[in-house]
Each structure stands twice: as C-alpha cells, then as structure tokens.
Amino acid sequence: xxxxxxxxxxxxxxxxxxxxxxxxxxxxxxxxxxxxxxxxxxxxxxxxxxxxxxxxxxxxxxxxxxxxxxxxxxxxxxxxxxxxxxxxxxxxxxxxxxxxxxxxxxx
Numbered sequence: 167x168x169x170x171x172x173x174x175x176x177x178x179x180x181x182x183x184x185x186x187x188x189x190x191x192x193x194x195x196x197x198x199x200x201x202x203x204x205x206x207x208x209x210x211x212x213x214x215x216x217x218x219x220x221x222x223x224x225x226x227x228x229x230x231x232x233x234x235x236x237x238x239x240x241x242x243x244x245x246x247x248x249x250x251x252x253x254x255x256x257x258x259x260x261x262x263x264x265x266x267x268x269x270x271x272x273x
Contacts, residue, residue: 169225172235176224179242183217186245186253193256201255209248216244 190213195206203209219241225231 169227172225173228176220176229176235176238179238180217180220180224182242182249183213183220183245186248187213187217189253190248194259197256197259198252200259201252203252203255209252212244213248216241 187210190206190209193206198204198206198209219233220238221229223229223231223233223235223238223241225235
C-alpha cells in the first residue's frame with residue numbers, strides 16, 4: 167500500500183512539474199520581462215531540470231527510483247515557485263481578454 171501511495175504521489179508531482187514546464191515554454195519571452203521576472207530560458211531550463219529529476223525519482227514498479235523518494239519533493243519546488251509567483255506575473259502580458267464580452271440581449 168505504501169509503495170502505491172508513493173507512486174501516486176510521485177506521478178502527481180511529475181504532473182505539476184510538466185504543467186509548469188509546458189506553461190513556461192508556451193509563454194512569449196517578452197512576458198517575463200514585462201512581469202519583472204527572470205528570462206524565459208531560465209524558467210524553461212529550471213522547470214525542465216525539475217521535471218527530469220522528478221521523472222528519474224519515480225519509484226518502482228513504474229520507475230527506477232534511483233534518486234530516492236525525498237528527491238521528488240525537492241524537484242517540485244521550481245515548478246511551485248513558477249506556478250505561484252511567475253505565472254501570475256507573466257499571464258497579464260498582452261493586455262487583457264482575447265475575445266470581447268458578449269454585447270447583446272441573447273438572440
């Protein structure tokens with residue numbers, strides 16, 4: 167039961183790391199300067215390193231568990247910082263909504 171719990175936890179943490187990596191890669195480089203944060207390259211490399219370490223730390227039976235289970239908690243820290251601090255700052259780049267709000271009575 168404990169093995170399955172650690173396996174599920176590591177997969178959730180890997181999902182968070184991949185979410186941060188994909189989000190950082192999809193943002194334009196100008197958004198990071200606009201938000202007053204480090205460069206896009208910095209955040210993509212940092213979240214990619216965290217995702218790689220998180221992937222390597224997946225315990226058996228799905229992974230090798232080479233780095234140990236505590237490493238998966240350390241690997242999620244850059245993703246957490248990105249999602250909690252950087253993502254909100256860079257999401258305002260481009261000036262607002264993509265589509266204008268509805269202007270009518272409903273027909």
